[in-house]
Amino acid sequence: GCARDTGTPAAGGDAAGTECARNAAPAAAGGAAAPSAAPIAPNADASALRVGLAFDVGGRGDQSFNDSAYAGLERAVAELGLVQDNTREVAAATGESEDARVSRLRQLATEGFSPVVAVGFAYSESLTTVAAEFPDTQFAIVDSVVDLPNVTSLTFAAEQGSFLVGAAAAMRTTSCQIGFVGGVEVPLIQAFEAGFVQGAKAVAPDVEVDVDYISPAGDFSGFNDPARGTEVARGQLDSGADVVYHAAGGSGQGVFEAVAAATTAEAPKYAIGVDSDQFNTVAAPTNEVIMTSMLKRVDVAVFNFINAVAAGDTSVLPQTFDLSVDGVGYSTTGGGVDDLVADLDAYKAAIINGDITVSSTP
Amino acid sequence: MSRIRSALLPPALAILFAAALCAVALVISGASPLTALGVMIGQVGQGTTAVDIVNSAAIYYIVALAAAIGFQMKLFNIGIEGQYRLAACVAAIVGGLIVLPPVLHTLVIIVVAVLVGAVWAGIPALLKAYRGVSEVISTIMLNAVSLGAIAFLIRPDSFGVLQGNNISTKPIEPSGQFPGLDTGAGTIFGMVVVAVLLGVGYWFLLNRTRFGFELRASGESATAATAGGVNAKRMVIIALVLSGAVAGLAGLPEVLGRDFAYTLTSPQGYGFTGLAVALLGRNHPAGIAFGALLWAFLDKSAIALDNIGVPRDIVLIMQGSVVLSVVVAYEVVRRYELAAEQRRVAAQLRGAPAADKEVVG
């Protein structure tokens, strides 16, 4: 028969021959650029506070940003003297209406919880309503900006963290092809995509990045369908990608399983987790393929917010939790990026310096 | 009145049965059913819960009417979900793009929503009438397709606007909004009035108009209706399109009364609720109103269950079991009544002197 002249090799991805030219990492710009390891403000006494936490869909146990928010609360209990009994968590339901969110926040405010933390951009409208009704209550919202004096917006430069894991992926790949699996094609997730692609291109301008989303905007099933997530990831792996980064919520499990199934001793494949350190949250042995996770430190933000409220001044909080305040970052658990840390930190410094600016749109 | 009794007895029995079932589930899981009921009822007085119940009930009422129009003809419009969402999205887009004098602006938005709902329901209607495709299957497929259509329309490079991390349509100017009634504890949507009017219109349509008669006749016996001059294909198309048109309105109370735009986080899932509430209310406008209020009460008061550590999902069990038991109860009562009526008729006729033996003519 005649050989086909189109197409890339199918399964296996033994692309040893593919040359992937890589740029050198930016020169480290001195210690000045190192992130402020020191706390944003000294610990205050939060024993008098009653803290309410309104989760987004998924709630506690999502191994993602809801859990991360809760970790911030727990840290406040441990370090700031917050009394566990003075905290309350409530969670949202799928597809619920605006008034349900309003009621939830109002309920917390009415019962005297202050501060109240709304986790997720879905709360922006409802929080605008409720915060106006309760001017004496302190509120915070994660992932969104609400312009009211008693609301603190806790937003994250997810694109910066994603840039670093994108860089790591480009350094790690042997096939010069990497993948991004988004859960739902919404702006929040597109920021992850944007950072990842920029980071990868910064390292290896020729790297091919496969970008796929499980479902389009408005169909939130993409965050909750690991069976389809796994197929998207397998598609990328089969077409030659060897590092896959996911920002797909619950579907991410499917991505890890796909990578774990595809990895072999001769041709290892890697996955990159998101939001929390997923090497710790995903069960072994699947977690062995997780080389790093893009950390979005909702816990840091929540902890710092509670601390700031306890201290009586929320103005010390940063506009955006970015690399410079460790609001985003990457994890090193499992040692998957130990050999890359030096280069990655150089990129990190360059971003903090402003030598590299990361755009949040693809 | 035995007629009223026969209309009210089944739902009462069903609610009792469902409540008993939930009570058992609660007791097994170590919670007190009475406390649960207590906090749920107490919740009605909290904040804007009462108003939220009314607002939600209005929405449920609209979707349930849409479902009921189909049910009257034994058509199952599972596609209400897609119809109302697409209609709300397109109406919000149009409403945001145009600027018109107050009442007119609102009217245009409403008309657009009705048209989009009708057109989207028209696809399964035509497929059913001319290609014999089961409306159940085609509407299920179209629900998925409408998700894609919404996503396409709301893309920032089509009609969407980025609002922080949310995407929404261009906000509707105040001229297009539907003013509500501020109660002090929340604002009752102006569209509640529209829902009530729809109910009245539905009742009138069904009981007083030729169309309603034909609809019910087709549902009762398609063959007899055809022999009686009812055009079956036409009825299928009109019923489904009308159902879609009503469904198209369901997203508007929130779009015109609170959100003023369609966003990624706009609610979903009303379509299924509509089917359930219509079944609960036995397609009767008063029954549906009751069903919608019950459903909304369960939905909105459930928030209080969080406070006493009872899983909120008990409410879902309540809703599911009440629907199943209500249809069983209606069926049992219906059979019993028909047999009783036949007996009664026979008894009365036996009373008539020698009527049976007489030979006429």
Next chain:
Amino acid sequence: MTDYAVELTGITKRFPGVVANSDIHLAVRRGEVHALCGENGAGKSTLMKILYGIQQPDEGTIAVDGAQVRFRSPADAIRAGIGMVHQHFMLADNLTVAENILLGAEAQLGIGAKAKARITELARTVGLNARPDMLVERLGVADRQRVEIVKVLYRGARTIILDEPTAVLVPQEVDDLFATLRGMRAEGFTFLFISHKLDEVRAIADTITVIRRGACVGSADPGAVTSRQLAEMMVGSELPSPETRDSTVTDREVLRVTGLQLAADEGGRSLLADVDLVVHAGEVLGIAGVEGNGQTELVETIMGMRRATDGTITLSGTDITRAGTLARREAGIGYVPEDRTRYGLLATQPLWANRILGHQSRPPVARGGLIDREAARRDTRRIVEEFDVRTPGVDVAAAALSGGNQQKLIVGRELSGDPVLLIASHPTRGVDVGAQAGIWEVLRRARADGLAVLLISADLDELIGLSDTIKVMLRGRLVAAADPATVTPEELGAAMTGADGAAA
């Protein structure tokens, strides 16, 4: 062991509104053909369903071969050697001949080759030519009936109930059937035979039992009794006569059908071919034909429920070929459908709502797209009175009425709104004698008032008695005409089967 294959003692069965059987005693000798006669609704089928275990008697006992039995289901009856061929065929169209026969009797020979061989063997004895793996939907009525009989034989029944087996057969087929029955009787089979065709009953039966209004009124010796005597036993009085007196036929054409063609949905086969007919005001045009020869299709095409493939239909000079059913009704066609429960009534709706059906666009019950409930109630009360509908009121559900009263309601409704043409399809089928006579009287009066009537009936006496003109329909064509003044049912029957194309 007694001589009796089956003995029914004191059987009583009540349905809401009717006593279908009251204290019936029936003893059937082994090896005889025992005929049951009785008018429609007399309770024959009910009695047979009780014997076959489909229904349970409220009172009374059954003995088979002298031993008392209780049948909880047909399975019990089958085990006792009883088989039944139902009035309405009990066949699944989408299953094969073999599947229909083997259903429920798989334990005997399995469903494989052995069973098929046995079926082929039995099929030969009853003259069934269809292959076992043919779908039943492709069989004609006579073959379907043979399948029913094979079904019974396959189960090894020795006592066989035949509920109106000849109703759908043409005379030759009846002869074939009787030949089969006689042969089987010689082999010791026992038959319970139900028929309305009294000549046939006298030809085949060894004993005749007459049932009237659910009760046994006596037996007759088939050799001695005449058909007329038998009929009067059934009815309990002088037979009412469907005779119309003087002709009221005018020369005003009401309905004209020209060159009507109707093709079956699947294409190919033609259901109606070149049908031409004219009905004048004051005329009753009767259509005779063996069931399934296109009468139903003709009526439905005239009513607009089917679309003619070709040809024209004009009503009082206006072309209505393309009009919808409602438009035709508005133009003055009334329609008494052959199957009242399926096509005539909304069973769970009250009588007044049923009054509206077919009139939903016209006064008095509707005006300008709206329904006038009060007027509908009022007009329903009028019908109830005028047509002697026995009901406690107009708010009861139609299903609560007995069949005859339902039929009177329908006739009353269809004669409301001054129709110019009435299409009456088996208007007295399944209706008791009283109601039957009432309906005949109504038709006669309407005809005298100048109504044109297209009458379809399987009851040849009714057809001959009422009609001014008779046409015979065979395989979708009008093949002959007959003068009711001179034609006999026998001649008509011959024409209906095509045995004699030149009837009168």
Next chain:
Amino acid sequence: MTTLTRARAGFGTLPGWARSAIVVAVGVGLLAVTATLTGQIQLTSSGTTQAAVRLLLPILFAALGGLWAERAGVINIGLEGMMILGTWGAAWAGYQWGPYAAVVGGLVFGVLGGLLHAVATVSFGVNHIVSGVAITLLGLGVTKYLSTLLFLPVSGNPRQSPRVEGFETFSVQPLADALAAVEAQQRVVLSDVAGLLGGLLSGLTPLVVLGFVLVPASYLLLWRTSFGLRLRSCGENPVAAESLGVQVYLYKYIALIVSGALAGLGGAALTLNPGQLGYLEGQTGGRGYIGLAAMIFGNWRPGGLLAGSALFGYVDGVQLRAGGEAVHALLYGASILAVGLAVLWVLQRRWQTAAIALVAGAAVYAVYFSTETVPREFASYAPQIVTLLVLAVASQRLRPPAAIGMEYRRGEGD
């Protein structure tokens, strides 16, 4: 003319297996040609076939469940609810006792749903769709409630079960390796066929095997045994069945129990999906309904529903793995198919149908030619769109059981 009609009758009179074989062969050929001409090799890669198998498995089980119920005359739109119950039951049993227990757990929970449907529709005569809707609501509520009670303490998440151990996968060797080798050579058509076939022979689990075995098994049971004959007779003419001593209620109950069990297996297939080994709230995502559609698509027959599920799984697999470009390539395939059919119909002198096919083919080709890709928003729902289109074209040839959806009551026939 006569030869042509004979040719037409020829296909119609071929035995079923031969017709299926021809259809499959044409389909594979078409995909191979499309993949070659458009360069979208994912259309025929073994990975795509495997994805299709994984994606179709829950749908296939649900469709089989629909088949059993509807062949006995009961519409089962509650499949989704029974499937939800199945996912929960499978996870609950699976995390404690392993994958085989998960299969049993899913089955048992599905049976509960089927039984409920039977009580409502058969014993109480409730409208079948109404009961199905209610069961879906109930299934959702019960599983959520139970998850909060039983999974939250062990998984820390009320919406998710602990991880369930999955099945080991296996391949049919040495055939699978041989086909993989051929596929890797990238030979025109040959590699495509090898890819499509190879995918079917590797990455198998006992559940996949069970699913594929149940298709012929259902056929044999329902069409080749007396039990099946009785069951089907309840869907064709229950009154006749009753008159022959068939216990219609019993068979309807059995059918619905099996139907529930199969839907439950579909749930187990989701729970044991390699992507997420466990229960996750909302995991079924309407697959029960899609199963029902696949069954209708397949004309209430096992082979047909397999084809329906396969079409759905394949298109979904293609769009998930290769996105809008691959779906775009499928448009090209569709236009070839339309032209092919048009030619066939011209030979049969069915001018009108041929013309319609030709116009449709040209239109599809125009869309293909004038666009680069199918927008992700529509590519995501390609399976649904394809199903809808195929139904619109073919639904008039479908033949549901005659007594489907009808209320049947003992002793009321005439």
